[in-house]
Amino acid sequence: MDCELIILETSDIHGTIFPINYGTNQEINAGFAKIATIISQEKQKHDHTLLIDNGDVIQGTPLTYHYAKFLYDKKNPIIRIMNELHYDAAIIGNHEFNYGLELLNRSVDASNFPWLSANSLNQHRAEPYFSKPYLIKEFENGLRIAVLGVTTHYIPNWENPNHIKALEFADAFETTKKWVDYLQKNEQYDLLVVSYHGGFERDLVTGEPTESLTGENQGYRICQEIDGIDVLLTGHQHRRLTGELHGKTILQPGFNGQALGKVTIPFSFQNGNWQVEQKTSEIIEVTDSIATDNNLLKLAADFENQTQEWLDQPIGEIVGDMTISDPFEVRLKDHPLIEFINQVQMDAAGVAISNTALFHNESPGFSSNVTMRDIVSNYIYPNTLKVIRISGQDIKDALEKCATYFVLDENKKPQVNPSFVEPKPQHYNYDMWEGIEYELNIAKPVGYRVVKLNFKSQPMDLSGQYEVVMNNYRAGGGGDYEMFKDKPVIKEIQTDMTELLADYFLKRKTVYATCNENWKVTY
Known part of the structure; x- marks a missing residue:
């Protein structure tokens, strides 16, 4: 009895639903409406899939800005789309806070999936503000996948203090280390995925620093120093990255829905346990040949029409x-x-x-x-x-x-x-x-x-x-x-x-x- 797990990652979508450039209204190969087609194709081909958004999804386009300023009493169109696509989890990104905590909290409450961020803490109780640091998804064949969510802790250096006054942000590396240790001691799973809204602070080949080591990005250190992680999903830097780093499979799928990240992991069942056979990561680019999911666009059509009139x-x-x-x-x-x-x-x-x-x-x-x-x-x-x-x-x-x-x-x-x-x-x-x-x-x-x-x-x-x-x-x-x-x-x-x-x-x-x-x- 063997099976194959497919992990699909979006990151840094930045509110891009419609495949258009709002400055010119010219069509582009980007956005949820195109990515959705690829996601649907992958889910049809594979029985065991995990769909994760790695953060910075609810902010970034005139549509999301117009919604936040003028239509915030209505259900967030981004969340409606993510619910329709049956996301398994989303990670809190730094731009999630840009429209204020009230709008973010309503978006989280309206989601049919958990938002994970182990290091975004309620400052009064020093526990995860968004309720869940991790999830474990169990498939019908007993395969169990643990997903830990972490957010760059550099947010207070950028964000309007009024938008984060109920929170504090613990060090992403230290939090990842703490919760990986917790999971190893307290949970049963067959694969550990860390989805980190952050990137890499060093060259992936040479290990040389590529930025000031401020802690904004700690992906290299996480791979180098924390044992037990099988897959590290990343974002924040808007890069396209695949490969292996210190035994961890890494992935970063770019931005604005121009590509979808994919990790393929075949398992074999041996002596009563699922064993990882191999892990490969790849980028699936959105091209002219990818059709737009018009049914998905209908979920945001009214918001788009009002945005275009405003623009x-x-x-x-x-x-x-x-x-x-x-x-x-x-x-x-x-x-x-x-x-x-x-x-x-x-x-x-x-x-x-x-x-x-x-x-x-x-x-x-x-x-x-x-x-x-x-x-x-x-x-x-x-x-x-x-x-x-x-x-x-x-x-x-x-x-x-x-x-x-x-x-x-x-x-x-x-x-x-x-x-x-x-x-x-x-x-x-x-x-x-x-x-x-x-x-x-x-x-x-x-x-x-x-x-x-x-x-x-x-x-x-x-x-x-x-x-x-x-x-x-x-x-x-x-x-x-x-x-x-x-x-x-x-x-x-x-x-x-x-x-x-x-x-x-x-x-x-x-x-x-x-x-x-x-x-x-x-x-």
Whole structure:
């Protein structure tokens, strides 16, 4: 008597249901409606399947944003779809908290499957907040699979404190070690799966660190130091990974539903026990040949229609040019779009210094007639703002960090530092500032590239204190901006930046594109 187990993993879906790019409404190969077709095919072919979402599923598209802001009294369309697909479990990801704990709790309550996160703790009782750290699924033939869920514990560095005030996050590695030991001593199972909303902090081949060892990602250490794990499902980094690491089968299936992760494990029944014969992991990519599950789309059709109407609302006009033709050029010298976003932040916060990023290379900028679709196409994260008090030296250190975004090629031409592209694109970790005047000379060694730094046309006082507005992710030190971490918070603006940008247009109707060229990159 033999059997074969198939583990199917989605991760970092980020609210993608419909296979479209909301900026253009062009069809793309992504989302639940395409992934569902593959899931159905796999379940039809195999008798023993386990379907797990690894986190960051309920946030990320205009549809989920519109639902959270305007339709939150209705059942979450993401949960309706996951229930329809008969997920066995979901893991709490860091972006699950972006719309607040009330919406998350309602989503968890509406789910026909458990949400697992052994290290997301109720701060008053030091026990798992989401009720279950693990599950054990038993099939009709007696095969028992244990699944332990863990979440990156770095969440307090990014999230709005009001969204997580009932929780604390224990170290993911230590929690995994604790619960693996517990399971080994107290449960009977034939395979142990750890589903970790986190990634790998080291190169999988060489073991060399690929990021600052902050604890945000601990997948390599989990594989290296914790015995007893058979399969480690990962996410958070938006990578596509398969293979073996220190005896564990690893898998990470990318993001936005562009692919499905699959682990195949044949078992044999020997001496009254199920024995693992082998383990293989693979990525099944969503392609043009994968049909869209239109029945699934019907579950979210009403939400989608209302979202599309909202996106097409005209909110203002631009006089001048805020469009983007080359995102790399935007990062080399001041651009009207970046100046505008910084101006909105300074207006909202009432301070004279601001920083922001061009978050992704698909940002189109603003054409002459601006709609909500334009807003969400350029500002893709549900960030809020913080004003923190930092020193002139902190500002200089941050600019030196920004300057590491660039390297020079053999022709002495600027290129993006590979560390900002691999293993995960991090263009959002390069900031551009308003309210100061500065110059970065990237021909100079790292750490010595800030060759000009003025405030109000005078050299900045490095020992002086300045109030600066930035998004909540950066203010918490996100992106390895350690100089901002734990600095005094002078003010918090809890309105999402998308709303602040839209309100700025709605109040003024007409916005003029300006560019004071207060900064540049030389080489």
